[in-house]
Amino acid sequence: MKRILVVDDQALLRELVRVTLMNDNCEVIEAQSGEEAIELAHQQLPDLILMDIMMPGGMDGFEASRILKADTQTSRCPIIAMTAKVQQADRQKAHESGVDDYLTKPFSLADLRSRVETHTR
DSSP states (O other), X not given: OEEEXXXXXXHHHHHHHHHHHHTTTEEEEEESSHHHHHHXXXXXXXXXXXXXXXXXXXXXXXXXXXXXXXXXXXXXXXXXXXXXXXXXXXXXXXXXXXXXXXXXSSOOHHXXXXXXXXXXX
C-alpha cells in the first residue's frame, strides 16, 4: 500500500484528495502546514508528498520542499507541487526547491491519479 502525505491548508481539498487516493488503495496522511509536513514526513516516511505551495503562516511549500530534499531521511521521497501558481518563474522556483512534478490547481482527479501512479511505481 502506498503512503501519501497530502499537505494543504484547505481541509476540503485534503479530503477530496484523501477520498480519491483511498479508493486507489493508498494510505493518506494529512498536514495543513509546511512545518507539520516536515514532522509527519520524518515520522511516517511517505512514498510521495503532494505539497501545496501557498500556505498561510511561517513556511510555504517551497521552503518545506527544500528542507525535505536536504534531509537524507526524506530526500528520496518525490514531491508533487499542487498550486494555482502557473507562471514559469513559479515552476522554476519549485524545481529549485526540489519539487519533482507540478500539478496546477484546479486539477482533474484523473490527472492526480496519473501523477501519483507515475511517482510511486
